[in-house]
Amino acid sequence: MHLSERIISMPSSPMRKLAPFADAAKQQGKKIYHLNIGQPDIATPxxxxxxxxxxxxxxxxxxxxxxxxxxxxxxxxxxxxxxxxxxxxxxxxxxxxxxxxxxxxxxxxxxxxxxxxxxxxxxxxxxxxxxxxxxxxxxxxxxxxxxxxxxxxxxxxxxxxxxxxxxxxxxxxxxxxxxxxxxxxxxxxxxxxxxxxxxxxxxxxxxxxxxxxxxxxxxxxxxxxxxxxxxxxxxxxxxxxxxxxxxxxxxxxxxxxxxxxxxxxxxxxxxxxxxxxxxFNVSDKYFEEVINEYRKRRDVVYKGLQEIPGIICQEPKGAFYVIAKLPIEDAEDFVKWLLTDFHLDNETIMLTPAKGFYATPNSGLDEVRIAYILNEDDLKQAMHILKVALDTYPKKK
Missing domain, CATH: 3.40.640.10 (Type I PLP-dependent aspartate aminotransferase-like (Major domain))
Known part of the structure; x- marks a missing residue:
């Protein structure tokens, strides 16, 4: 049967592309810190x-x-x-x-x-x-x-x-x-x-x-x-x-x-x-509390990234994401490896390879997007896992 060129050329979501690897890791009993998708854990008003x-x-x-x-x-x-x-x-x-x-x-x-x-x-x-x-x-x-x-x-x-x-x-x-x-x-x-x-x-x-x-x-x-x-x-x-x-x-x-x-x-x-x-009728206090919470989370992640040798990123000023350039060749391979071959005390992290955020071919190959949508303690542990993983990863630059 014929399918349209429109649907054939439609790109897959880079945030959800690696979900099957995460599902398999969870079936093996691993705990995953999801930093791959912008789903806030803040309570809806x-x-x-x-x-x-x-x-x-x-x-x-x-x-x-x-x-x-x-x-x-x-x-x-x-x-x-x-x-x-x-x-x-x-x-x-x-x-x-x-x-x-x-x-x-x-x-x-x-x-x-x-x-x-x-x-x-x-x-x-x-x-x-x-x-x-x-x-x-x-x-x-x-x-x-x-x-x-x-x-x-x-x-x-x-x-x-x-x-x-x-x-x-x-x-x-x-x-x-x-x-x-x-x-x-x-x-x-x-x-x-x-x-x-x-x-x-x-x-x-x-x-x-x-x-x-x-x-x-x-x-x-x-x-x-x-x-x-x-x-x-x-x-x-x-x-x-x-x-x-x-x-x-x-x-x-x-x-x-x-x-x-x-x-x-x-x-x-x-x-x-x-x-x-x-x-749209919530109080300004709601926003103040939410923004303060995300600022603290941003600080945890940025501090953690700054402490990892070889990572390049500037402090993000808004939203709840940061793109970090890692000291590796292929971020997608690294993210898969985190889910399939690596764990720290049966815990690992899930990131989003950044190449899917570019239209220019072969761009962002060594970059990942991190969504800091978890609580501070979980983010501190996630940054620790990332540091250990990069020390362990066999395909560093």
Missing amino acids: ENFMLAVKNFNEKVLAYSSSQGMPQLIDAIIKYYKKYDMHFEKDEVLITNGGSEALLFTLQAIGDYNDEIIIPEPFYPNYNGFANMAGIKVIPITTKAEFGFHLPEREVIEQKITNKTRAILLSNPGNPTGVVYTKEEIMLLADIAKKHDLFIIADEVYREFVYSDSGYTSFGNIKDIEDRVIMIDSVSKRFSACGARIGAILSKNKELIAQILKFCQSRLCCPTLEQIGATEL
């Missing part, structure tokens, strides 16, 4: 659960294709705290940030058009672009420089008559980079000069650990008609399973066109929207 439990309608009906009005209102109120002022016809509720990204790419590009993305990047960007028939043009950033952007000339030389947008996450997944105000303004100027959209994936907005501040594309007035904000409740509220995201843009024509995609899938889940509405 109770008001989400209570809102769902208190739902007492007799019929679980369709909601609006645009999204439930009360959820849209809650999101608009949330953004006002950051001096971003959206109207009701500038917001669409989506099935997670994933659908928001897919709908956006389908709306702004035709087959064989191009988008520019700093790499390493969230690998599903590649998958969504593939589904939309759009080609990813990477801008390579380096661990040695904290994955900050290269010079303007390097970025502009990637732009062609098929370029439609610049896409980036800020704070960054998988790097933990927080782009400076100067970097944000540089991209804004490039987008304006070359008539491009900026797709701003800011789902980790709250998770910033430096004192140098955070600049959102949503606060740059003179490009507001070309900024498309991607949002999600998954990481901000530790509600990954709720699958509620959003697209926000001051470009009303764009939102009106993307609404047609929303209509084609009818609506997002009603109960999850009811719960998500209450998430």
Whole structure:
């Protein structure tokens, strides 16, 4: 039977690719510290659960294709705290940030058009672009420089008559980079000069650990008609399973066109929207406590990595990830080995090989992404296991 070129060329998830090796290790009785996937262990705010439990309608009906009005209102109120002022016809509720990204790419590009993305990047960007028939043009950033952007000339030389947008996450997944105000303004100027959209994936907005501040594309007035904000409740509220995201843009024509995609899938889940509405009403204290917790976890991991000879990484400033360059040749082989051949007192760790976060062939081969989503004690033990494993690994550089 014939299968489409679209599905054949669709990349597998690098975060889940090695799951069978982890399953086999667990069957052998090994304890695995999972640092491979961004699933927070922070408790989801109770008001989400209570809102769902208190739902007492007799019929679980369709909601609006645009999204439930009360959820849209809650999101608009949330953004006002950051001096971003959206109207009701500038917001669409989506099935997670994933659908928001897919709908956006389908709306702004035709087959064989191009988008520019700093790499390493969230690998599903590649998958969504593939589904939309759009080609990813990477801008390579380096661990040695904290994955900050290269010079303007390097970025502009990637732009062609098929370029439609610049896409980036800020704070960054998988790097933990927080782009400076100067970097944000540089991209804004490039987008304006070359008539491009900026797709701003800011789902980790709250998770910033430096004192140098955070600049959102949503606060740059003179490009507001070309900024498309991607949002999600998954990481901000530790509600990954709720699958509620959003697209926000001051470009009303764009939102009106993307609404047609929303209509084609009818609506997002009603109960999850009811719960998500209450998430946007949590207190600022919730965020303070969560950010302090992740900052402590970041410090544990970064300190542990700094104590291992041969590792190269800069301190991550946001999100809850870091990419580390290891003193090995092949990170994927190392991660498999950790699961199949290595243990320390019957414990091991699972990391994500970083090559799946690059579009440039043969990049990131000696790098791994670490998600610091475990408690401090577990992270300290995981860093100890990593140090011992690298000392033991037979294929070091």
